[in-house]
Amino acid sequence: MSLDMLYQEIILDHYKNPHHRGLREPYDAQVHHVNPACGDEITLRVHLDRDTVADVSYDAIGCSISQASVSVLGDLVIGKDLDEAMALQEEFLTLMQGHGKVQPDEDRLEDAVAFAGVARFPGRIKCALLGWMAWKDATVQAVARRAATASAAMEEES
Amino acid sequence: MSLDMLYQEIILDHYKNPHHRGLREPYDAQVHHVNPACGDEITLRVHLDRDTVADVSYDAIGCSISQASVSVLGDLVIGKDLDEAMALQEEFLTLMQGHGKVQPDEDRLEDAVAFAGVARFPGRIKCALLGWMAWKDATVQAVARRAATASAAMEEES
Amino acid sequence: MSAGSRATYDVVRVRKDFPILSRRLAGGDQLVYLDSANTSQKPQSVIDAVSEHYQVHNANVARAMHQLGTESSQAFEEARDKVAAFIGAPSRDEVVFTRNATEALNLVANVLGLAQGDLGVRAGDQVVITAMEHHSNIVPWQLLCQRTGATLRWFDFDDDGRLDLSQLDELVTERTKVVSLTWISNMLGTVNPVSQIARRAHEVGALVVVDASQAVPQMPVDVATLGADFVAFTGHKMVGPTGIGVLWGRRELLAQLPPFLGGGEMIETVTLERSTYAPPPARFEAGTPPIAQAVGLGAAIDYLSELGMAAVAAHEREVTAYALARMREVSGLRVLGPTEAVDRGGAVSFELAGIHPHDVAQVLDSRGVAVRAGHHCAKPAHTRLGVQSSTRASFYLYTQPEEVDALIDGLDYTKRYFGGS
Amino acid sequence: MSAGSRATYDVVRVRKDFPILSRRLAGGDQLVYLDSANTSQKPQSVIDAVSEHYQVHNANVARAMHQLGTESSQAFEEARDKVAAFIGAPSRDEVVFTRNATEALNLVANVLGLAQGDLGVRAGDQVVITAMEHHSNIVPWQLLCQRTGATLRWFDFDDDGRLDLSQLDELVTERTKVVSLTWISNMLGTVNPVSQIARRAHEVGALVVVDASQAVPQMPVDVATLGADFVAFTGHKMVGPTGIGVLWGRRELLAQLPPFLGGGEMIETVTLERSTYAPPPARFEAGTPPIAQAVGLGAAIDYLSELGMAAVAAHEREVTAYALARMREVSGLRVLGPTEAVDRGGAVSFELAGIHPHDVAQVLDSRGVAVRAGHHCAKPAHTRLGVQSSTRASFYLYTQPEEVDALIDGLDYTKRYFGGS
Ligand SMILES: Cc1ncc(COP(=O)(O)O)c(C=O)c1O
Numbered sequence A, B: 001m002s003l004d005m006l007y008q009e010i011i012l013d014h015y016k017n018p019h020h021r022g023l024r025e026p027y028d029a030q031v032h033h034v035n036p037a038c039g040d041e042i043t044l045r046v047h048l049d050r051d052t053v054a055d056v057s058y059d060a061i062g063c064s065i066s067q068a069s070v071s072v073l074g075d076l077v078i079g080k081d082l083d084e085a086m087a088l089q090e091e092f093l094t095l096m097q098g099h100g101k102v103q104p105d106e107d108r109l110e111d112a113v114a115f116a117g118v119a120r121f122p123g124r125i126k127c128a129l130l131g132w133m134a135w136k137d138a139t140v141q142a143v144a145r146r147a148a149t150a151s152a153a154m155e156e157e158s
Numbered sequence C, D: 001m002s003a004g005s006r007a008t009y010d011v012v013r014v015r016k017d018f019p020i021l022s023r024r025l026a027g028g029d030q031l032v033y034l035d036s037a038n039t040s041q042k043p044q045s046v047i048d049a050v051s052e053h054y055q056v057h058n059a060n061v062a063r064a065m066h067q068l069g070t071e072s073s074q075a076f077e078e079a080r081d082k083v084a085a086f087i088g089a090p091s092r093d094e095v096v097f098t099r100n101a102t103e104a105l106n107l108v109a110n111v112l113g114l115a116q117g118d119l120g121v122r123a124g125d126q127v128v129i130t131a132m133e134h135h136s137n138i139v140p141w142q143l144l145c146q147r148t149g150a151t152l153r154w155f156d157f158d159d160d161g162r163l164d165l166s167q168l169d170e171l172v173t174e175r176t177k178v179v180s181l182t183w184i185s186n187m188l189g190t191v192n193p194v195s196q197i198a199r200r201a202h203e204v205g206a207l208v209v210v211d212a213s214q215a216v217p218q219m220p221v222d223v224a225t226l227g228a229d230f231v232a233f234t235g236h237k238m239v240g241p242t243g244i245g246v247l248w249g250r251r252e253l254l255a256q257l258p259p260f261l262g263g264g265e266m267i268e269t270v271t272l273e274r275s276t277y278a279p280p281p282a283r284f285e286a287g288t289p290p291i292a293q294a295v296g297l298g299a300a301i302d303y304l305s306e307l308g309m310a311a312v313a314a315h316e317r318e319v320t321a322y323a324l325a326r327m328r329e330v331s332g333l334r335v336l337g338p339t340e341a342v343d344r345g346g347a348v349s350f351e352l353a354g355i356h357p358h359d360v361a362q363v364l365d366s367r368g369v370a371v372r373a374g375h376h377c378a379k380p381a382h383t384r385l386g387v388q389s390s391t392r393a394s395f396y397l398y399t400q401p402e403e404v405d406a407l408i409d410g411l412d413y414t415k416r417y418f419g420g421s
């Protein structure tokens, strides 16, 4: 398998000039994920504004694939509706686990389609997913926290 | 390898009519040994009279080889000088561990030479040795106990 | 056995897959291998799978990112998928590779002893086993009880080798934390009513551990409906390699349990001060796993699946029934365990009046017939039946009726050999 | 390397013994396997020994009395003899077979935690390791300390990867119960002065555990003079099978230690109330052991012995020296660990400025060069050096200088690949 199938131009661009990098305020949840196989790490924050993903910020150490992947993630989900963003995460996961046989939808996944080739390199799939799994975890926590706050507020009112 | 090489006539005779069987008084040490591979068990007592093996008695459950072997042991060591008996035990051990290549001395080992063939059946060597190892253990304990008693007596005197 | 499955199960053809079965022994005897409950023989496809792995794909797993590493990791994880599918595990992450069934059982006993909170076994708790367990399902619980101050109790069984279920409600109570029992006894051959016992255990909030070392090789298994929380078995008894066993555990339980051994692969992150641990199954697989052995176990499962476990079970039942029938013809022979092939596996232990099992096995061996003599790692079961040891013949998917005949002939000869002089 | 041994060590001939080395990878690349510290490749003789065991001799050990059982037991115990002779063990009973080095280390840590009397590790005691340990020699001691209330301490190392022995008297004190350290670091390549540290440890009455996972494969080992009380290593790194490891321990210590896992083989007698245990090594080998894997390990030892461990060590030194020299030519490359082939094993970890190790390994892999990227199960050692991960090339008895050249060419290409766009 050729290297260029893995290291698409888009990926190298994101790697060299990552978007949304650096931890920002405000945020509703922060998580820390690790790829135990190699030690790559990410700290990621999610900020929700009602049902919209208002911001995703992160601090990460890792390879080109994991860095580019979280950069692309930010581009894709920031500003999106929560359900829509979750659906995109699902789609990206399906693409990564598809053994290179899933045809990605460029209209929906945009730059993330560049990762289609990664699915053929099993050793790198975890790299590509590191940021996406962290984002999902943080978002689920943020939603849960909001629900808890809301119900606490309701109880106070009642 | 033929069965008859293992089950010598002498062995079958001792098996059917074991000598020295049954636990007797007096005794200086009693041990209980087990062959963990098959669960065969022996309880064996040794009685010393100064430097002579005055009696060996036992209660055992086991196969023809282990039963015959302890019967032969009794014949051989009872009445013998302690050092001589220990030397015979050594010789029997050497015979058993000799992979069938050790030539036994019939003048010394008497009926125990019938076990020469057992050395070629590695699965049965432990059977043949069960009683002999128990006897050695008991004898060592009996000697140690006598030494302890003697030194206690001397201390009392002094 | 239905005519349909009989037509498709061709033991003569099956035997051709096992190179050792055509071996000649000392004196030119044909091997009659009746010791499969001890360990099974291996088909060429399993032997080849292991060799090929070393010759073509060998690399360490998980941590290697190169082509060989990828191939090796895939082969290893594919084996996990195969095991999961074979036993009906709801998730592949519920399959933990161990060295053997013994380690799997010790693993459960240890982590339950170490667990914080509700799952932990502590002083005053009770652990229930049965009197027919293999030592590997006794000693780990004795050690657990010694270490925690819990108490060990057990089901008795009757003279036919059937568990005394009248004790069920009295033995398995609110104080019971764990019930661990064998599905099929390796000594008596009894198939135990696991689901019934599991139901009671779950009523009182106890966990159920099943030793399936003799069951998984012999019959279709579906852990999802069995009622157990943990199931242990071993590769070498199911036409797979030595050096590998399996612990299946419910995902939500495994997720709550602390690690057993520490080291590479089972960690999330390590500092010298403290470490965090990977989710199951990795949490319980410290160090380089038995990689080639997992690949071999995968090939064993392929082999068994192709034969079909229903057909394997039917064949086992048929051979066992034939053996029990023929054994009834041997005077002085007493079967220890169920004497009918009903709820019964393919291991038959017996006594031959006046002849020690060692001597029986030895005479049989001189005729090429390989059986086991001793306590078969089930000393308490022997004690219960008042015998010190026994001879055991055990059958498997390659056993033919002619081999049972050779056993019976050998037993007759044994009686003559020891009786005649 | 002397001219004499050079003349007898023919790496081209050695390579012919390893079928995988002639394998072609995707795209037709020749395999350049530089990941032997992770796992070694296997010669045909080892692969054949395992296959032949299954094809001709397969049976369970110890408990089988038939011909196959006898053959299998002899092959298994002969492997123990070979291991004992290979490492200079005073007695074969000091050799315990485990699954891998990780289990061997966990075994020691566990039984020391369980031991009564003087040997036991208890609250207030101290365990000393080093900052360069493999996770498998860190986590077991962390778990032991958590379970007992003992305290874990460690030696630091300097920027060249050498242990800071100025801490020796202050770290290893009367409170120290165990000192456990690696002989050769799998990450830094450092060879540690085991005897010197062992001397101090024994002065204060501490036990010494040596992780020899990287040492036994690479150089002549004599445990009788090493100064250690326990030594752990693993089969798959010494041209042997996966699924087997070794714990060597001094006989008088093993004899005093309680069992680790419970089950078949490790018992003397079992009742439901209590059990007694066999003497070592059986006491520590519960359940059916890795039989075929022990046979394979025996064949691996035969293979290594025929080459001669002095020759293997000399070859390793020579290749490592060549690699270190060539790496100095690569701008932006920083070796982590000793930069000279003095007191140094054949694993070289390095950083390549600005390029993540995953990406380095990936580009190398696209050219057939297999190296490892990550923390190599030595995260604390990386933390100490302020790096998050590294790339590691590791050499073994089949490595040729041309393969080092392929690595260097690959590194140049990697820099162009990531720097050029
Ligand atoms: C220094 C060292 N210790 C321990 C281990 C663990 O060996 P295993 O994974 O075979 O248990 C390794 C290899 O991974 C090692 O290099």
Ligand SMILES: Cc1ncc(COP(=O)(O)O)c(C=O)c1O
Pocket (backbone or CB within 6 Å): C037, C038, C100, C101, C102, C103, C134, C136, C137, C182, C184, C185, C186, C211, C213, C214, C234, C236, C245, C377, D264, D286, D287, D288, D289
């Ligand atoms: C019922 C039963 N449980 C446990 C075991 C232990 O299996 P292993 O020795 O492979 O751990 C065996 C086989 O010896 C068995 O028959």
